[in-house]
Amino acid sequence: MYQRILLAVDGSQSSDLALSQAILLATATGAEVKALFVADDSDAFFDVAYFDARALMESIRAFGRKVLTEAAGKLETAGITHTTQLVEKPVAPGQISATIVAQADAWSADLIVLGTHGRRGVRRLLMGSVSEGVVGKSSRPVLLIRSEVEG
Template sequence: MYQRILVALDGGAASETALDHAILLARATGAEVEGVFVVDDSSPFLDVTGLDPVRLVEDLITAGESVLSAAATRLDRAGVPHATCLLGKHEIQDDIATTIVAEANGWQADLIVMGSHGRSGARRVIMGSVASGVMAQTSLPVLLARQWSEPGDGQARSDVKE
């Protein structure tokens, strides 16, 4: 079935849920997982007056390395063969979605797993949707793992356990 699963990670609760699903699928099918973090240095917030764009990109790289290290630890504990990939400025072609699809194609993934916040309306227009962009640009199957929370607790939870 699946032999190479690319999981897009951003450090948020939805991407943690996506990693949960990637681990389950990889264990069930014997697949290898590649965890990917995209450093988006084209974001408009980098142009905000008073902020050092070089420092912000350095902080994004550090955050990405931390997310990938934590994912590698979880994949190791689960016994899943894996690789991680921090994609920075020279890899970004247009936007995050395009970069994820290009990496999936280059790595010859046969499934993309990613989190979805499930935003709609104005919040989706303002914040965009990487998941929608990936689905529009790829012919690969895409598994979207929704972030959900218990009513009133404010904490995102995953229903998948290692």
């Protein structure tokens, strides 16, 4: 069964739901959980002539550390053996899904768990779908946890 669960987190409601499911699975199977946050600024669009790229990335990293600390606290409370990892450089800019799959492969995960935002229509086309990319790129089982559909 599942002994190594890679949990991709991003601080969203669907990510919190995915964490809850990972805890349930890990409790049932005795699995270890690795919580992963991929820091990537390539989705940021700016209509201004100047922005501080270093400050933006530090802000993303700080947010990622906060999300991982919160996930670790919940895993600890549940008695789950766990680690966390902040990936500061995706395999390529904008390739969060490929980065998640590469990390799952490198860690020999038995299962990838992540939330999906339920975007549809133009928002999905513009923003893409990390979860869809993970499913398409991974040879490992993937458990998608869907939150309420975004408006």
